[in-house]
Amino acid sequence: MPLNLHLLRMFATVVRSGSFSRAAEALHVSQPAISKGVRDFELQLGCRLLDRAPKGVRPTREGQALMRHAEALFATERAAEEEMRSLRSLEQGSLRIGASTTIASYMIADYLGAFHRAHRNVDLHIVSANTREIADLMLGHEIDIALVEGPVSDDELVAAPWRTDVMELIVGPQHRFVTATAPIDAAALADETLIVREPGSGSRAIVLRALQRHGIEPRRTLQIGSTEAIKQAVTAGLGIAIVSAAATHDQIAQQHLKSIAIRGLSIDRQLWQLRIAGRLDAPAAVAFDQLLNAPQPLGAAAAGYSVFERSGSRLA
Structure with a gap:
């Protein structure tokens, strides 16, 4: 008994x-x-x-x-x-944030820094993975916040627009497009090797759909599993890529990459925040959500955080 x-x-x-x-x-x-x-x-x-x-x-x-x-x-x-x-009371505890790789690497440092300064006793755990994997982690209640780059179709998830991201064509310093004095014609992309992310990546889906709408099919594609590795491959002359403009500032400033305008083709993508309908969020998630959706963007970058793909990093 x-x-x-x-x-x-x-x-x-x-x-x-x-x-x-x-x-x-x-x-x-x-x-x-x-x-x-x-x-x-x-x-x-x-x-x-x-x-x-x-x-x-x-x-x-x-x-x-x-x-x-x-x-x-x-x-x-x-x-x-x-x-x-x-x-x-947000005196301690943890907050688990899942984000698509581009968002995790280039877009949320300011938010992490602001949250950490306001709630220093709350541990931050960041998970970086592709869109489908982040959605699955949210469905499994393994993360509290989910930010993704591509649309997600799932009856259990509510997708709310978060930010708009500009995609740009990048080439290596020796590529033939570098000498162009005006935007190139979109049809010229058909003769190139296009470097893309793995299946399940939001950016891959958006880029390929945009090219298909313009009747463009690259001569061949090369699949690489991270934006950083894609940029290195482009620099080495293995092909061209269309990636988030947020990911390329440093390499373009150092002239390792060149951004090329395309006549008649621009790719803006919607970034999304995923929620589970009806789930009661913990106070830490509510506080971070308020930062993410504040009317004015944050200006101060975060110091000292790292992102692990498909694993947690801890900021204490």
């Missing part, structure tokens, strides 16, 4: 206070109710828990053994209450 925790609390209070009357006062019940509760508890367990004497009560051997477990149980209860209270 499972232990009756209400009766266990009565018994433990009697042991701690040393009398039925003081236990009744502590629990705000009558002394007869305490006496009956302990007696019923002894009957349920089939043993005597207390030695009763005119000067007070003492636990029996069985009562002492049970009291050790009761103290551990109520200590766990207090710890749970304290943790729930601290989480509600």
